[in-house]
Amino acid sequence: MKGYLRYFLNKLGWFAITFVFAFLLNFILPRLMPGDPVAAIVARFAQGMSNSTGVQAIYEQYVELFGTNKPMWEQFVIYLQNVAKGDFGFSFSQYPRTVADVLKASLWWTIALQFPAIIVGWLIGNTLGALAAYLKGGFDKVLMPLSIFVSNFPPFGMAVIFMVVFGVNLKWFPTSGGYGFDLIPSFSWQFIQSVIIHYQMPFWSIVIIAIGGQAIGMRSMAIYELNADYVKYSRFMGIKDSKIVGYVFRNAMLPQITGLALSIGTMVGGALVAEIVFSYPGLGTTLLRAVLGQDYPLISASTLIITVMVLFANFIIEILYGFIDPRIKAVQAD
Amino acid sequence: MKHIIQQVFHSGKFVFGFSIFATILLIVIFYPLFVPDPPLTILGQGTFFPPGIYVSVYDSLSATSYTLNLDEAAAKRIASKLSQEDRQAVKEWLIAAGIPEAEIDPANTEQLLDQWFANYDSKKNVPGMTNAKRNYYIRLNNALKGLLSPDAATVSQTNPQTGEMEQIDTINQTDYVNVSEVANLRLLPLGTDNFGRDILTELIAATRVSLQIGFVAGIIATLIGLTLGLLAGYVGGVVDDAIMFVTNLFTVIPTFVLLILISFSIGQEQRGAFTIAVVIGLTSWVWTARAVRSQVISLRNRDHVNLSKLSGHSIVHIILSDILPYIASYVIMALILQISSGILAEAGLSILGLGPRTTEVPTLGLMINWAMIYQAHILGNWWAYMPVLVTIALITFSMNLMNTGMDQVFNPALRD
Amino acid sequence: MTTLTQPLLSARGVTKVFGFGRQKNTAVDNVDLDLYEGEVISIVGESGSGKTTISKILLGLLTETSGEIYFQGAKRDIRSHAKKQEYWKNIQAIFQDPFSSYNIFNKIDSVLLDCINMRGGRSLPREKKVEMMSEACSFVNLKFEELTNKYPFELSGGQMQRLMIARIFLLKPKILLADEPTSMIDACSRATILDELMHLRREIGMTIIFITHDIGLAYYVSDKVYIMEKGKFVESGSADSVILHPKEPYTRRLLNDVPKIYEEWDLTTV
């Protein structure tokens, strides 16, 4: 157990370092822009803005946030202090809303959409892949090319097709938004129903993509496991196939958990784009609006939040993994 | 080496993927030779012309006219003029006029028109009908009557001297022109986009640019990954630790986020296709580096490497002839994956509005971006986005098929 | 035999430590060894005893953490590539697994050609090289004409290992380090390999270091035996004295645990 605690702290430390690095990148990248970034950004931004007091306020906010006249390390300290307070400054494009305000409104939509979708896709994909490995024959022959095709389908493409087929043509689901445009977020039955209906298309378009990739991975893992020595031995001890298949699925599933951890970063990217297609009120759409509005503070904060989310998910999965797989646990405690 | 390539081409999956990819490549290479138009020329005024052959009306008038008596001509003409909504409206009226619903078939134009002319009465008051609706029916009736009249259409021109309209020609309903005698016509197999540009030409140019982006990104990523992986794996020690530290960092930081940040920081003016490709390449080498490293570590202690050292070969020679050939298949597979994910990454960025600047060249991602901004998917203009999606999917699908095929050749465990 | 006073190769206090901190692992611990010209010695140890590590250090494929190695009386210096090449003209190896000893992408000829090149034969005419390769092959009862233009995977394990001996025949090193050369080979081919090795030794006056886990084999082939346990040599001496009259408990246990044919195998001692 002591060994395991050390492992846990080690992992925690590692994620902390990664976070610091990501944070630094987030800080440095905008400052690497050619020319004077603040002047460039604010000048470009001020063109499209009629409210002169607003421009002034943003300019001051921005100078304070960036502290461009101060040395780099001091700028970093200021940035750090502000971020620690949850202060990311004002949003350019949605002034007078603050960045923190905008993010708070969209963050939960994204979390509620993406993580369940990724997990569900992972579960369905793994089940299908394992079945393909075990049943072989026709099922495998149909499922595999389909999985390869689906997993290589661009995520936004899947979203667009879902929208055209189920939204525009069949009119089963609304084509955009997270809830009916005539509703105000509340805990009413009508609102929840609307949210559920709006949830379906973005959710399944992410799920379908995730299924393909996971099914392929699981199939190879399961084929590998089916050839393992313990399968042969268990068969010779008279254990029935259904039980052995249970062993195999479990053991093949475990490495897939690492695969899930490692692919969450990539999946989130695709899922963000799916949000955009459906104008889902999550981070993806916020990000798009921020980009279109040249809203630097908002972009910077969104990317930071997404990074933190992905890091956190990875950490949780890695820790959980150790509890599920005795082999990994043994290595971890070593 | 020949043996391995032969084996790879025995894999059905690989051959299938390769054929698709080669076809795409050939089209991209040869199409511009036959259709040399610049891909971003604006042809049409207006958005989203549907696919088809566009014949110049003006030139049709001056083309030789032939008289053809075709039985179905009138019915077809009417059928094409009578839209679905009109048919539905006619049906509604007829039901209101007391015709049993079972007897009305909106698809049967002839019967529908007979029923209409037998029953329509502009003065008849249908309960619940708005005034606007009543006027609509009157207009519809007139239009249908006009369609039925056997009169010729008249072509007039303003006389430049008198300023009067003068009839110069009449066109009968039985007049036809031979398409090959019309001076101007244009085939738009995939219609036009929101700016009135020929989608097919644009798509092929975009495919070329996207493939280039993919290749540049893939080669950059593979080179970086290969170099770092070789260094980490072969040299080991502190070098390995340092490289693995950076690699682990980049593994957990979502690449897409990094891409967004860098692309945005570069700024719209600087973002050419090549820059985007380089940025994608710089952010996606991690997997190659990891894979190469683990391969090299297992090779490093193999006896043939030791024996090569004992034979007095230099490190460069050992890496080139004793390490690289063993990992070549993995590196090629990684490269293929990088190319296809590079194409996807570009598309993702472009949809976010962070793609290459839009003025010079189209890319697959930009085409999607334009279609989305102009709401092609909601307006039902499928030709603006479907061909692009299919192209992207075909490219990535074919590349991954090749990869899976190769994987089965090189990984005996996956053979079943 | 006057040179007996000066060892051909010797190790003094050689230690190899892998990793650092908590993962520190001393694979070879303060080892002394003397190898005289013309001898056959065996280093016997179970897996994990460090015998492969010491063999790689002696070969110069690994660098010792501390201690010295003397070659022909002088301290070994293999810091530059040129010096390594020079050293490897004197010491060569045959490895355990014939299947992984070959670069599968190269034809078999290249292995032998490398040897000719290394012995300064790079500029020889092609016919001369073929002649040398044929001679080496016929030394190990292989026909060069049948092997030329073949890839390693077209050979059997025994053939591959014999070709490794042909390689040594061409290189004519002073010392051969044979790392379990017969453990992956069938019993029937084992005698062939051993015979050919001993034949080669007589032919070119070679000194051989056997690395093996098989104490019977060590006894069969060597003049002197070093028993290795946990990175240390626990016992060494002439083969007869170590095997027939072991002094150390570890050696006794090892001998005890090996199945016997002529004597009764005592199963009560575990």
Place this chain on the structure above:
Amino acid sequence: MANTMLEVKELSTKYITRFREDVYAVDRVSLAVKEGRSLGIAGESGCGKSTLALSLMGYYFPPLHYTSGEIIINGKNISGMKPDDVRKSILGREIAYIPQAAMNALNPTRKIIHFIEDVIMEHEVYATKKDIYERAKKLFETLGLPAEVLQKYPVELSGGMKQRTVIAISVLLLPKVLIADEPSSALDVTSQKMVIKMLRHLMEAGMISSMIFITHELPLLYNVVDDIMVMYAGQIVETGASREMVFDPIHPYSKGLMGSIIVPEQGLRDVKLTAIPGVPPNLKKPPAGCRFAERCRFVRPECLVTNVSLRQAGDGRAYRCILPEAELREAYAREEHKK
């Protein structure tokens, strides 16, 4: 007269490779093991000894396929039985198997006791977990294994311990025949000895009635089994009591095999090892005549065409050669004299 626990008549099995080629790995093998006896199978790699071990289980999965012959275990002919019946009533109860690579023979994510539960419940419907635990504990203690092992995952055990655990699990249901396929080749000498001791104990205590032991290490085989059978290219070439087989082989191949034994015993340094040149035939296209003919130093023209059958040589000895025993012995004596 002791009962015959395992009788095999003319058993042939084959592999079907990925390229749909047949590899005739076991060719008309007949053998019998009586109660209380153990039989060793020796031969080079690829001679079919491991395939024979798998074939004896009577339970086939691709790429191994049954071709012909009969397997009679404890009086039950299992060759015609349905695979599922074999699984339920024969495997584990009548015949058990210890695999070559015991390192990976246990499901890495299942505790030993849970696997034991799976095994027993498969055969005894009414067994309760508590009873199973008591039984397993008792068995482990009898075999000198600590009971804590039951609560562990395979990764937590050392190689030798894992192998002994596998053996213990294999004999849980007290099978009549135990087949051990190179059970100790991956272990260090001390663990190897422990495994051997355990197997001998199982026989002596009557927990198993008979054993088939397969290894390429002849000194080990000699110390474990009563009888030895030498296989070459899928066929039996010689069989007999182990002492006679090791010290007085008849067949030229057995002679060569026994002549390659190296043990660290006095006087054995000067023995000349025998070498057999050449490689075994390809079993995709086995030769028409004697399979050893290509490598045999006494080969005659008829060897290449005549299909040689096993000849009895008294005392349970049999060998597969067209030359009479006396002629072979004479030839060996002449060779001895020449040295």
